[in-house]
Amino acid sequence: MGVPAADRALARPRHRPLAALAALLALLAVGAAVLVDLRTPAPRPADAPAGEFSAGRAYRTVETIAAGPHVAGSAANDQVREHLVGALRGLGLETEVQDTVADEAGQLSGAAAGATLARVRNVVARLPGTAPTGRVFLVAHYDSVQSGPGGNDDGAGTSTILEVARALTAGPRPRNDIVFVLTDAEEACLCGASAFASDHPLAADGGVVLNLEARGSTGPVIMFETSRDNAKLVDVFGRSAPHPVGTSFAVEIYRALPNDTDFTAFLDEDFVGLNSAYIDGGAIYHTPLDTPASMDRGSLQMHGDNALGLAREFGRTDLTALRAGHDATYFPVPGGLVRYPGWLTWPLAGLAVVAVLGLAWLTRRRGRATAGRLTAGFGLALVPVLAAPLAAQLLWAGITTIRPGYAELLDPYRPVWYRLAVVASAAAILFAWYALTRRRVGPAALAVGGLGWLALIGVVLAATVPGGAYLATLPALAGAVAGLVALATRVDGPWPVVAVTLAGAVAVVILLPTVVLLFPALGMGMGGVAALFAVLLGLAALPVVDLLHPAAGGQRGLVAARARRHGALPAVAAALAALVLAGVGLRVDRFDAAHPVPTHLMYALDAGTGQARWLSHEEEPQPWTDGYVDGVETVEDFPGLGDGELRIGPAPAADLPAPKLEVLADVTAGRERTLRLRLVPQRPVRLASLHVESAGPNDVQVTGATVAGRRVPVAQRQSDGRWWGVVFHAPPAEGIEVTVNLTLRPQGGPVVLRAMDASDGLDGLPGFRPRPAGVGVVGSHSSEMLAVARTYPL
Numbered sequence: 001m002g003v004p005a006a007d008r009a010l011a012r013p014r015h016r017p018l019a020a021l022a023a024l025l026a027l028l029a030v031g032a033a034v035l036v037d038l039r040t041p042a043p044r045p046a047d048a049p050a051g052e053f054s055a056g057r058a059y060r061t062v063e064t065i066a067a068g069p070h071v072a073g074s075a076a077n078d079q080v081r082e083h084l085v086g087a088l089r090g091l092g093l094e095t096e097v098q099d100t101v102a103d104e105a106g107q108l109s110g111a112a113a114g115a116t117l118a119r120v121r122n123v124v125a126r127l128p129g130t131a132p133t134g135r136v137f138l139v140a141h142y143d144s145v146q147s148g149p150g151g152n153d154d155g156a157g158t159s160t161i162l163e164v165a166r167a168l169t170a171g172p173r174p175r176n177d178i179v180f181v182l183t184d185a186e187e188a189c190l191c192g193a194s195a196f197a198s199d200h201p202l203a204a205d206g207g208v209v210l211n212l213e214a215r216g217s218t219g220p221v222i223m224f225e226t227s228r229d230n231a232k233l234v235d236v237f238g239r240s241a242p243h244p245v246g247t248s249f250a251v252e253i254y255r256a257l258p259n260d261t262d263f264t265a266f267l268d269e270d271f272v273g274l275n276s277a278y279i280d281g282g283a284i285y286h287t288p289l290d291t292p293a294s295m296d297r298g299s300l301q302m303h304g305d306n307a308l309g310l311a312r313e314f315g316r317t318d319l320t321a322l323r324a325g326h327d328a329t330y331f332p333v334p335g336g337l338v339r340y341p342g343w344l345t346w347p348l349a350g351l352a353v354v355a356v357l358g359l360a361w362l363t364r365r366r367g368r369a370t371a372g373r374l375t376a377g378f379g380l381a382l383v384p385v386l387a388a389p390l391a392a393q394l395l396w397a398g399i400t401t402i403r404p405g406y407a408e409l410l411d412p413y414r415p416v417w418y419r420l421a422v423v424a425s426a427a428a429i430l431f432a433w434y435a436l437t438r439r440r441v442g443p444a445a446l447a448v449g450g451l452g453w454l455a456l457i458g459v460v461l462a463a464t465v466p467g468g469a470y471l472a473t474l475p476a477l478a479g480a481v482a483g484l485v486a487l488a489t490r491v492d493g494p495w496p497v498v499a500v501t502l503a504g505a506v507a508v509v510i511l512l513p514t515v516v517l518l519f520p521a522l523g524m525g526m527g528g529v530a531a532l533f534a535v536l537l538g539l540a541a542l543p544v545v546d547l548l549h550p551a552a553g554g555q556r557g558l559v560a561a562r563a564r565r566h567g568a569l570p571a572v573a574a575a576l577a578a579l580v581l582a583g584v585g586l587r588v589d590r591f592d593a594a595h596p597v598p599t600h601l602m603y604a605l606d607a608g609t610g611q612a613r614w615l616s617h618e619e620e621p622q623p624w625t626d627g628y629v630d631g632v633e634t635v636e637d638f639p640g641l642g643d644g645e646l647r648i649g650p651a652p653a654a655d656l657p658a659p660k661l662e663v664l665a666d667v668t669a670g671r672e673r674t675l676r677l678r679l680v681p682q683r684p685v686r687l688a689s690l691h692v693e694s695a696g697p698n699d700v701q702v703t704g705a706t707v708a709g710r711r712v713p714v715a716q717r718q719s720d721g722r723w724w725g726v727v728f729h730a731p732p733a734e735g736i737e738v739t740v741n742l743t744l745r746p747q748g749g750p751v752v753l754r755a756m757d758a759s760d761g762l763d764g765l766p767g768f769r770p771r772p773a774g775v776g777v778v779g780s781h782s783s784e785m786l787a788v789a790r791t792y793p794l
Contacts, residue, residue: 073730174315219280286779596776
């Protein structure tokens with residue numbers, strides 16, 4: 001059987017219970033410090049000193065601008081804009097409204113392989129600098145979605161900018177220009193930011209952008225996105241933001257995702273900058289519940305403290321040399337932000353691998369494990385790495401089976417119990433795995449095996465997401481160094497315990513914030529990712545976990561049985577905790593009038609045929625939605641709504657006019673035909689669209705198009721050429737002029753155009769029954785949409 005198991009531990013104190021207690025208390029203290037550091041600050045009252053940011057003052061702006069939904073182009077949005085202009089001019093700032101038509105930034109709306117545009121009216125104010133080296137842009141959007149008042153998204157960012165502007169004007173003027181940009185039509189297409197970044201004179205020379213967002217109602221403000229070559233920007237962030245929460249891992253992940261904010265439009269124009277948001281409380285995102293009352297004013301205070309600190313620092317910094325030539329690796333620690341050059345990623349990853357291999361060699365040399373046991377320890381350590389995420393996903397699948405309404409939520413209303421259940425399930429798997437393998441393989445071999453996987457994952461991350469490699473590399477390196485110290489000192493003395501406890505503390509500082517922040521970032525539907533990092537934390541602290549077990553080796557009979565039962569206790573306790581916590585979550589997080597089950601419903605009318613339908617994106621319709629829809633179809637005759645499968649049901653036809661299509665000019669030369677058209681909505685609408693249809697890929701080809709005087713893309717839809725189109729948000733009452741250049745099929749025939757417009761709100765439609773208490777609206781850009789379309793053959 002090899003050496004006794006008692007000799008195979010990295011730390012073997014003479015007073016094991018006392019050492020275990022001390023180590024656990026130390027790690028708990030470090031964990032508490034990490035969690036306290038992630039808390040939001042206390043909001044300052046409205047009578048705070050003039051030079052400070054006050055959430056109390058900013059909240060008054062939130063109450064004003066988020067009194068109700070205010071989508072781009074609406075009368076409510078006009079009122080919000082007037083308030084913002086008046087407030088900025090009242091501060092003595094040069095203020096204007098940029099009124100223009102702009103293209104989409106990013107890939108949000110999907111206009112059926114055509115173009116997306118909007119009429120936007122951005123509010124722009126400038127605080128001139130004394131000796132500018134460039135410009136600092138503070139950016140937030142003031143429009144909301146149609147389904148909610150936008151108290152947090154982006155009342156938080158807009159109110160923060162106004163309060164920062166007040167604080168800056170109350171003090172000495174900065175060296176650099178500070179430009180306050182409140183954009184329009186972000187929710188529709190990022191068109192306001194696109195218009196400013198690409199066309200406004202103040203943006204012509206670029207600059208530093210600080211974009212402020214919210215995707216929830218609470219939690220710490222996270223700096224989650226940067227421009228490329230961010231090392232100098234991150235250095236300013238770490239020095240000047242009073243609450244610097246951000247990780248290079250988040251930046252890497254966000255760059256890989258298809259998500260966009262106004263920051264995207266500035267990156268497209270080669271600006272540099274930082275993007276920040278608070279993201280917890282995602283259940284209210286884009287819903288009627290996103291009211292001012294839902295806002296955590298501590299999160300608002302954190303937004304403002306950071307924005308003001310950064311504005312002041314960038315306001316006095318030489319802005320001509322902010323591109324570092326490389327990205328930084330960085331992560332939060334209690335009291336600050338650790339950062340180092342990204343070029344150290346590979347050297348550190350390699351050093352971690354070498355250190356773990358060195359530990360394995362010394363472990364074998366000192367007789368703590370054989371080569372076979374080390375190999376077994378490495379292989380077996382993969383079990384919890386795979387099992388914990390799987391268990392987390394299965395746990396959530398079971399919960400959503402019991403509570404199917406969760407499928408339409410970004411996160412539950414009260415997610416903490418479920419998050420704790422996932423962490424407890426990961427702990428149960430780790431403890432059970434360790435109890436089952438410890439005696440046969442040995443504590444030292446398992447500890448080295450766990451560190452081996454951390455080092456290997458660090459190499460994989462260095463190759464794929466370099467900014468995230470520190471999550472595995474640094475704990476592996478710290479653990480390997482601690483193991484080498486333990487092997488080089490007296491085995492039953494205090495130093496091995498001190499060394500492995502310090503290594504565990506390093507893992508807690510690095511990995512615990514990641515676990516905490518991943519839950520709101522990805523939602524419970526991807527809780528397995530947080531479980532993975534929770535297990536990596538456990539593997540890094542495995543020598544401390546070993547102290548929870550009795551000294552092993554040489555026991556027989558009743559003593560051995562008692563030792564196994566003792567070793568199983570942590571796993572049993574964690575498994576019970578996971579079940580109890582999930583049960584408490586189901587008990588506490590019930591759907592009710594204040595926390596309604598989300599539902600999605602649209603209405604689509606073909607004014608030409610008189611056919612109307614109810615449509616829903618719900619895959620498993622809630623009982624209320626099920627009263628409207630039954631079958632599943634791909635809806636292609638309303639291209640502005642997307643081309644995926646929808647739940648569908650018959651609806652009574654409402655007496656609603658289709659958008660009018662006026663032919664201003666129609667010129668044909670050979671097979672080339674040019675149509676100049678005006679699309680005029682006949683009712684107040686949020687958007688209008690026009691699509692060119694054809695029966696096959698060779699019937700009609702769009703070769704050029706101009707919308708509201710702007711040239712737009714003309715790529716055909718997929719490969720069948722069925723339609724090209726344009727979606728226009730916030731259309732003016734007089735309509736939109738569209739010029740389309742076509743190549744016709746040889747045999748001739750009409751060109752078929754499909755016009756559609758859409759408004760919001762289903763009340764008053766025949767057959768619609770208002771939602772009862774406890775039934776809500778899902779956070780979606782198409783919730784409650786009312787679309788009317790008509791086909792025009794020309």
